[in-house]
Amino acid sequence: MIKGFIHFNIYTLDKEERVIEDGGILIEDDIIIAVGSSQEIEQLCQGKVVELEDGKGKFIFPGLINTHTHLYQNLFKGLGSDMNLGDWWPKVLAPLGMALTKEHLVNGVRHGICEALKSGVTTVVDYLQFHPVEGLSEAEIKVAKEMGIRLVYGRGFRDAGENMGFSNMNENTDDVFAEVTYLKEKYQKDDGMIKIWLAPAAIWTFSEKGLEKTRTFATNTKTPIMMHMFETERDNEICLEKYNKKAMDYYIEKIFLGPDLLAVHSIHLSDDELDIYKKYDVKVSHNPVCNMYLGSGTAPVVDMLKKSITVGLGTDGAASNNSNDMIEVLKTTVLLHRNHYKKADCINAYDVLKMATIEGAKCIGMEEIIGSLEKGKKADLLIFNPNNSFKTSPVNDGLASFIYSGDYAAIEKVVVNGKEVLNKGKVVLGDEKKIIEDSIYSARVLKEKV
Ligand SMILES: [Zn+2]
Numbered sequence: 001m002i003k004g005f006i007h008f009n010i011y012t013l014d015k016e017e018r019v020i021e022d023g024g025i026l027i028e029d030d031i032i033i034a035v036g037s038s039q040e041i042e043q044l045c046q047g048k049v050v051e052l053e054d055g056k057g058k059f060i061f062p063g064l065i066n067t068h069t070h071l072y073q074n075l076f077k078g079l080g081s082d083m084n085l086g087d088w089w090p091k092v093l094a095p096l097g098m099a100l101t102k103e104h105l106v107n108g109v110r111h112g113i114c115e116a117l118k119s120g121v122t123t124v125v126d127y128l129q130f131h132p133v134e135g136l137s138e139a140e141i142k143v144a145k146e147m148g149i150r151l152v153y154g155r156g157f158r159d160a161g162e163n164m165g166f167s168n169m170n171e172n173t174d175d176v177f178a179e180v181t182y183l184k185e186k187y188q189k190d191d192g193m194i195k196i197w198l199a200p201a202a203i204w205t206f207s208e209k210g211l212e213k214t215r216t217f218a219t220n221t222k223t224p225i226m227m228h229m230f231e232t233e234r235d236n237e238i239c240l241e242k243y244n245k246k247a248m249d250y251y252i253e254k255i256f257l258g259p260d261l262l263a264v265h266s267i268h269l270s271d272d273e274l275d276i277y278k279k280y281d282v283k284v285s286h287n288p289v290c291n292m293y294l295g296s297g298t299a300p301v302v303d304m305l306k307k308s309i310t311v312g313l314g315t316d317g318a319a320s321n322n323s324n325d326m327i328e329v330l331k332t333t334v335l336l337h338r339n340h341y342k343k344a345d346c347i348n349a350y351d352v353l354k355m356a357t358i359e360g361a362k363c364i365g366m367e368e369i370i371g372s373l374e375k376g377k378k379a380d381l382l383i384f385n386p387n388n389s390f391k392t393s394p395v396n397d398g399l400a401s402f403i404y405s406g407d408y409a410a411i412e413k414v415v416v417n418g419k420e421v422l423n424k425g426k427v428v429l430g431d432e433k434k435i436i437e438d439s440i441y442s443a444r445v446l447k448e449k450v
Contacts, residue, residue, distance in 0.1 A: 002048060003027045003418075006038040008055035008383070009398050013062050013358045013372035017350075025060065026050070027379040030191065030418035035373050057387055059398050061353070062372050063122025063380035063414060064326045065360030067285040068226070068264045068314030071112030071126050071140070072097075072105050075443040076319035079450060085232055085294045085320075090164050092450055093319060097130030098166045099449040102139045104442040109143045111439035114427050115324040118408050122150055122380035122416045125262070125285070125314070125364060127199045127226060129156030132168060137179065141187050141194055147429045148421035150192065150380065152364050154199030154226045155180050161205030173210050177217045184223070192369050192378065193417060197262075202228040203247055204238040208254070215256050224260040224365060226285070231265035231296055248273050257282050262363055264314070266304075267297040274300065274307055283310045283363040286355070288336045289329055290316030298340045301333070302347055312360035313352070327406040330356060334403065349403040383413035388425075 006024035012035060024041030026034040034044050045052065073093075080092035109126075116124050128140060137155055144151035157176040163169045180196055187194040200206055200214050218225050229235065235247040243250050248269075251257050257280035264285045269277070277284070286299050304311050313333060315324050330352050337347045361371025369378050384402055386392035391407040401410075414422035421428050427435075 001029060002033070002050045004041060004045060004050045004052045005055055005060060005383075006041050006052055009059045010035065010373060011059065011061045011353065011399065012374065013354065014374045023060075025373060025379075025381070027415075027418050030378055032373060032375055032377050032379050034375060055383065057385070057395075058412070059384040059386070059402065060373065061120070061382050061384060061402065062357040063370070063382050063416065064120045064356045065123040065125070065312060065364070065371065066116060066121045066314050066324070066326050067125045067262065067312035067360050067363050068287055068316055069112065069116075069124060069126055069324055070129065070317030070319070071116075071124070071324070072100060072108035072128065073317030073319035074111040074115070074324065075104060075108040075439060075446055076317075077322050077443070079319065079447065081322075085296060086234070088294070088320070094164050094166065094169070095449050096319075096446050098132045098169065099446055100130055100132055100136065102133065102135055104446060105136050106139050106143055107435075107438040107442040109140050110147065110430060110435045112318065112324050113144065113147045113149050114430060114432060114435055116149060116326070117147070117414050117422045117427055118411060118425065119324070119326040119328075120382040120384070120411045120414060121326050122382070122414060123152065123360070123364070123366070123370060124149055125152040125154065125226065127154040127156055127264075129158075129199065129201055130169075131156070131171065132166075137183055141183070144194065147427070148416050148419055150194075150370070150416055152195040152197055153183070154197045155183065156199040156201060158201040158205035159210035160207040161201065170205075173213050173217075177213075180217075180223060181221070184221075191417060192366060195364070195366075196223065198223055198225045200225065200227050202231070203235050203250070211254055211256060215254060218260060219258075222260075224262065226262040226264060229263040229266055230268045233268055236268065248276055252276070259283070260365070265291065265296065265299065267291060267299045269300060271303065274303055274309065277304070278307050278309050281310075283312070285314045285363060286311050286333070287314045287316040287321075287329075288332045290314075290320045292332070292336065293322070294320050298336060302337050302341050305347075305351065310359055310362045311355055312363035313355045325408070326356065327408060327411070330403045330406055349399045352403055353399065379415055379418040381415050382411055384410055385412040386410050388412060
């Protein structure tokens, strides 16, 4: 089955950074088979049965990649809103996380995926750090499959952090590795729809042995790692206290750094430490809304980009952002760094678009199959119709409209792996009204726990 789009403005994000005015795309099943001018696409369609969509005044961008979130946290919006990370985690997040059941998790994840799709996300990198009952990993993966989004699932765990009154927060690493192996065998297929990663929580939640074993398992089984790193000064404080060295020196000593490591946040880093990131090709997930919300500081993203460190964008969980809105992240990234570096030209709309698409794909080692619109890649894209919204119209510059005036209401369609998962702004594979009712119910029940 061949589907096509013609008369769109297309931001390909390919190596030549082509922007095609009056362009088209052909998709066969899950693969992009052609990207070019509308005239070229029309010629390719001759003699074939093609379902063509006309897009005058509309734009096609590669689907956005949210490189870090905790989908279930949609249930916790607005709780502990005015606390620092050090208070918020033990007083709000831990008790709520440890009260999760399969039903609540599913309700929160479904809600989070709806918001992701409505904000143009085709791939979500999720990090489930609480496992108070068995089966949560599979429950989440099944929801992603049901709703048609591409999921990188991070199996969160810790082996030695403070338990804060909970007995089962720390886990045996071998049990976690066994679960990860099972999940990979069962769900990680060639279509790239589901990937299984390790998600160690943070440095202060691991024994030396636990961290070493995590690195060994990751390397031996080619399972990448996502981890919260340098979010606050605490990483260095704890390492100095426990090991008499700074966190970066500890990571180097443990041979923990590598190209398969996605370092989430990466705020409190010196220029020399950025060089170490570059040397080991560590990838960064930048979460500006969350960082500002928690008052964690500003990641030196412009310096990272100057050093050609790979940086993707994320929302982080809705408990420390209050939404999963990737559109909001795009503009916020620009505002934060222009203000931080006191220069309007230190970062531009295209830099941000790259971080949200092709650079995000590099962060998760998937740049060969997603992140740009090119022949042979998976068909993951979004259609932006700026004329659908007061916020995004009128349009003098399509990219400026998308990044600086972006709005959910203007995301008309989302295609993942060749399938429409959002159409006319509505989620295709889910009942939106019921999903909101279910998440309201779970949020109400869980709120009683804090
Ligand atoms: Zn996080």
